[in-house]
Amino acid sequence: MKFEPVTIKQMARDLNLGISTVSRALHDSHEISEATKKRVVDYARKVNYIPNPIALSLRAKRNRSIGIVISQFNNPFCSQVVNGMESAFYKAGYQVSIVQTSESTEKEMKAIQYLSSRVDGLLVSISSETKSTEHLKDLYEKGMPIVFYDRICRDIPTHMTLSDNYRGAYEATRHLIGQGCRKIAFVGGAATQPIVQERRAGYLSALEDAGITVEDKWIHFLPKGGVHYVETEVAMERLLRLPRDKRPDGLLTAWDKVTADAYKYLRRHNIRMPEELALIGFSNFPLTDYVSPSLSVVQQQSEKLGEVAAGQLLALLQSKRKPLKYQTEVLMPEIIIRESSLKLKSKTEEQRAVSKIKGAKKR
Amino acid sequence: MKFEPVTIKQMARDLNLGISTVSRALHDSHEISEATKKRVVDYARKVNYIPNPIALSLRAKRNRSIGIVISQFNNPFCSQVVNGMESAFYKAGYQVSIVQTSESTEKEMKAIQYLSSRVDGLLVSISSETKSTEHLKDLYEKGMPIVFYDRICRDIPTHMTLSDNYRGAYEATRHLIGQGCRKIAFVGGAATQPIVQERRAGYLSALEDAGITVEDKWIHFLPKGGVHYVETEVAMERLLRLPRDKRPDGLLTAWDKVTADAYKYLRRHNIRMPEELALIGFSNFPLTDYVSPSLSVVQQQSEKLGEVAAGQLLALLQSKRKPLKYQTEVLMPEIIIRESSLKLKSKTEEQRAVSKIKGAKKR
DNA sequence: TTTATTTACGCAACCGTTACCGGAAAACCG
DNA sequence: CGGTTTTCCGGTAACGGTTGCGTAAATAAA
Structure with a gap:
């Protein structure tokens, strides 16, 4: 046909x-x-x-369309970000093509190549598997407008939008400390990712500021970034098999899927939250407030993030030449404290927590 | 730039x-x-x-790319379906453009127009707001290969893939009856949608087969299909304000978002499930097994649905002319019974329920 | 050596659209 | 009425790539 x-x-x-x-x-x-x-x-x-838009593009050498490189459709954070971008571009009269990488470098390269000659600009979040960024650098140097969001790439000077991962992790860890936890573990995504590194840095700083010495065994990274449940499962087992005096009483999970999987693991093995292990994690999943125990989360401003990044790309598309200065927009995540990490039921602690959230949002 | x-x-x-x-x-x-x-x-x-793929397309009059019209990215069922499609097309060497309609007819028409001259074929799920399908009919008659998935359009003879909504609703209702419910309510999405009509038909048949007379007041549709919480809220309030002898003891929600919102409503108003109201609903949300009470669901085979529909479109793209016969693939949803609808804790009832699921899956 | 055939390349048309240029006819001016 | 200016429209090139056809040179056959 x-x-x-x-x-x-x-x-x-x-x-x-x-x-x-x-x-x-x-x-x-x-x-x-x-x-x-x-x-x-x-x-x-x-x-x-x-x-015929194809003929028009061929002539005009532009499309009024942009490409979004995303890790996984099937991830609430990602779909929220894309939602924000989509609505911003829709308003500006641009159409959007979305390609997912499923955290594979090979797919990422194909996606970028595919998009590069079809769209006027690119909104990219680096796949967790990706080490080299030569393919992007080439493209960027040839004049393709690129904006990074969430998982940024420091090698390439351009606009970027991201969450304040350091502070999110710092405040979450401080909260756990405030709840009386002293052996706080950290399970991240891929160790190679700047995002995860920042979150670890925030976690470490909070412990240091509280005078707590960190055990190496408390920190786990997941080679594939935690795409599969089994990765988180292995990390959790290692943590919980530690001798009694080293076994963590608090856990910060630094990746959406990892948070959900850690929660599943703890529920499946009947480990009580927060009594046996207080859990707080980065997550933009829906329904986290209705699971039992309800889940404390560090929640990113996902739609906002999408909108801001979209705005940066639109600015780039309109400017004639490469701007001399690039902006880096940093959004504060919200810390939402619920049952899974709330050991002290005192009002004061809750109040303190709430006020902290408000403070954070204003920034 | x-x-x-x-x-x-x-x-x-x-x-x-x-x-x-x-x-x-x-x-x-x-x-x-x-x-x-x-x-x-x-x-x-x-x-x-x-x-330059644009130049190639202009000459070859084809793209090796297809378009997906989706209602909302930010909806687990949709993103799962798209996931299935994406992987099928990736294997076949096709690229995929996704456009969301946000349940608006206007956006849907723009999306279809945008895609129509950019892609070789279309995978469409009709927006809930859409009444007329002339724009699609025109396109189809001019030779654009179109496959409908999930929310089909009966006016246009082509391949389609959908869930067995009738049986899903029938079995879910039968389950509620089996749990002792006699006043079973139904909250759907938009009344205009075939999907919702089928689910209502299944619900009605199950009640009829059990000799239960239905009250009109038990059945609610949501004009906008339930995109916003307030729509479900209004329906729930109407149901729960009915006089004691008419007030429902069971509820079937016939739309993903409506199920989540009904659940939220019941939790917010401290209405006990299943004691005061047994709830089962169509839903592909993650974490429904960890909310408390855990949520009984009719869960569609979303990824499978995407794969099957993708296969149908690929077949259409390869055939020279319009096929004389069109297939309609029907997938059985899984009925997963959890706490929110399980009144009788007897093993026998649980067994019966499980065996029913297995029977359903075989079809 | 002459002719036929192969090898290896360039020219030009085409896909659908826009933009520059050129020209016929009509309108205007003195 | 002759010349100039509008008005209105058509031809053509270009965007980047593929492809049928033509052709010069090289090779093979007679």
Whole structure:
């Protein structure tokens, strides 16, 4: 089956007019008489003419469309971010192509190559598997507008939007300490990711500021970034098999999927939260407030993040040349304290927690 | 900023060759000497030449790319479906463009128009707001391969893939009856949607087969399909304000978002499930097994659905003409019974429920 | 050596659209 | 009425790539 749309050429033949006349009539050019214009426009409407965007792109060398490189559709944080981007671009009259990498470098490279000659600009979140960024650098140096979001790439000087991962982890860890935890574990995604590194840094600083010495055994990274449940499972087992005096009483999970999987693990093995292990984790999953025990989370401003990044890319598309200065927008995550980490039921502690959230949001 | 990629023309100039020679060399044509081929191929690799897909599409009048029209990214069922589609097309060497309609007819029409001249085929799930399908019919009659999934359109004869909504609702209702419920309510999405109508039909049949007379007041539809919480809230309030003898003791929610919102409503208002109201609903949300009470669901085979629909579209793309016969693939949803609807804790009832699920899956 | 055939490449048309340029006819001016 | 200016429209090139065809040189056959 093949789709054969109406072309300007066909209409020109049908109307006994020149091709350029028809084109100009449709563009309401002053060089065309009102009578002819009406004839053309009416006919175009009648046959439901739609200009071929492929031909337009070929000529104009632009698309009014942008590409989004995303890790996984099937991830609430990602879909929320894309939602924010989509609505921003929709307002600006741009169309959006989304390609997922499933955390694979190979797919990422293919996706970027695919998009690079189809779109006017790129919104990229690096796959967790990716080490080298040469392919992006090349593209960027040839003039492709690129904005990084969430998982940024420091090697390439351009706009970027991300969450304050350091502070999110710092405050979450401080909260656990405030709840009386002294042996606090950290399970992250891929060790190679800047995001995870920052979250670890925040975690470490909070412990240091509280004068707690960290055990190496408390810190786990997941080679594949935690795409599969089994990765988190292994990390959890290692943590919980530690001798009694080293076994953690608090846990910060630094990745959405890891948080959900750690929660599942603890529920499946009937480990009580927060009594045996207080859990707080980065997560934008829905329903975390209705699971039992309800789940404390560090929640990123996902839609906002998408909107801001979209704005940066639009700015880049409109500027004639590479700007001299690049912005890095940093959004504060919200710390939402619920049952899974709330050991001290005192009002004061809850109050303190709430006030902290408000403080954070203002920034 | 503008991106200027290397063209075949530029390479021809650089190498002092004809344009067609370069093209043929890259295509390994027998008409080109080995020496020249090597020269061209090496140079192309050196300057990182990528053929312009826009130019290719313009000539070939095809893209090897397909379009997916989706209601909301930010909906687990949808993202699971898209996941299935994406992986099927990736294997077949097709690229995928996804556009969301946010349940708005206007956006849907724009999306379809946008995609129609960019892709070789379309995978469409009708927006809940949409009444007329003329825009799709036109396109279809001009030869655009279209496959409907989930929310199908009966007016247009083509392949389609959907869940057995009737049986899903029938079995879910039967389960509630088996749990002792006699006043079973139904809250659907938009009344106009075939999906919702089928689910209601299944619900009605189950009640009829059990000899239960239905009250009109038990059945609610949501004009906007339940996109916003408030719609479900209003329906729930109406149900729960009914006089004691009419007030429902069981509820079937026939839409993902509605199920989540009904659950939220019941939790917020401290209405006990299943004692005061037994709840089961269509839902593909994650974490429904960890909320408390855990949520009984009719869960669709979302990824499978995506894969099957993708296969149908690929078949259509490969066939020369419109096939005479169209397939309608029907997938059985899984009925997963959990706390929110389980009044009788007897093993026998649980067993019965489980065996029913297995029976259903085999079909 | 002459002719036929192969080899290896370039020219030009085409896909659908826009933009520049050129020109016929009509309108205007003196 | 002749010349100039508008008005209105068509031809053509270009965007980047593929492909049928033509052709010069090299090779093979006679």
